[in-house]
Amino acid sequence: MAPKILFVLTSHNKLGSLDKPTGWYLPELAHPYHVLSKKAEITVASPKGGEAPLDPASVEAAKDDVSVNFHKNNEAVWKNTQKLESFVGKAGDFDAIFYVGGHGPMFDLVDNPTSQQLIREFWEAGKVVSAVCHGPAVFYDAKLSDGSLLVAGKEVTAFTNTEEEQVGLTKAVPFLPEDALQKASGGKFVKAAEPWGEKVVVSGRLITGQNPASATGVGEAIAKALGV
Structure with missing residues (x-):
């Protein structure tokens, strides 16, 4: 039987105090979906349910075939998400949970009690817990x-301070994922040699990816962890 994965998207569409739209980041859903949809059954959830906002800047930036095709042909994936709270207590029905990045999760998922409960339930049920880019910020607390903290003593990665600086959004986010995860993990934050380089970190059942370039690798690491 195909494994079941719960993908989590943000419902948040405005970038902090800036009057700029945000949401989830196209390649960070498109690439893992491309890797995993042929091998697993994917369910997509968000805090509010319904349409999860796609960051328009990511549509502009992502010109690769996988992202372009996904955007064109898979609208239903993000336009009909289920409510996150409806999955509380159902970790046993799934094999993995995966948080898609983008700046949106920094505002509605990092301190979301439902999200934190799901992470705990999935982890304690022996499932794969994973995220990419800003997604791993949801694990910091x-x-x-x-x-105990989930990431304590575990190697972890996420969007780095340098990358945040280079996109000019250091002051727009409530905190920096690298700083928060470096502290929570006890100094185990790791990153690619260069900003924007691919970095996927597998710490047992915890799988994290640094940035959009790491999205395919995270999908592949989840597939490997699930044995598909």
Whole structure:
């Protein structure tokens, strides 16, 4: 039987105090979906359900075939998401959870109690827990039942301070994923040698990717972890 994966998208569409649209980042859904949809059954959720906002800047930036084709042919994937809260208590029905990046998650998923409960339930049920780019920021304060931090002592990656600086959004986000995860993991944050380089980190069942270039690799690492 094909494994089941819960993909989580943001419902947030405005960039902090800036009057700029945001949301989830196209290649960070398109590439993992491309890798995994042939091998697994994918369910897509967001905090509000319904249409999850796609960051228009990511449509402009992502000209690769996989992203372009996904954008053109798979609208239903992000326009009909289910409510995140409807999956509480259902980790047993899935094999993995995956958080898509973009700046949106920084505002409605990082401190979301439902999201944190799902992360805890999936992890404690022995499932794969994964994210890419700004997605891993949702793990910085995720606590297990014993009160310990999920990422404590585990190697982890995410969008870096330098990358945030280069896109000019350091002040637009509530915190920097690299700083938060470096602290929560106890100094185990790792990154590619150069900004925007591919970096996928597998720490047992915790899989994280640094940036859009890492999205395919994260999909492949999830597939490998699920044995498909």
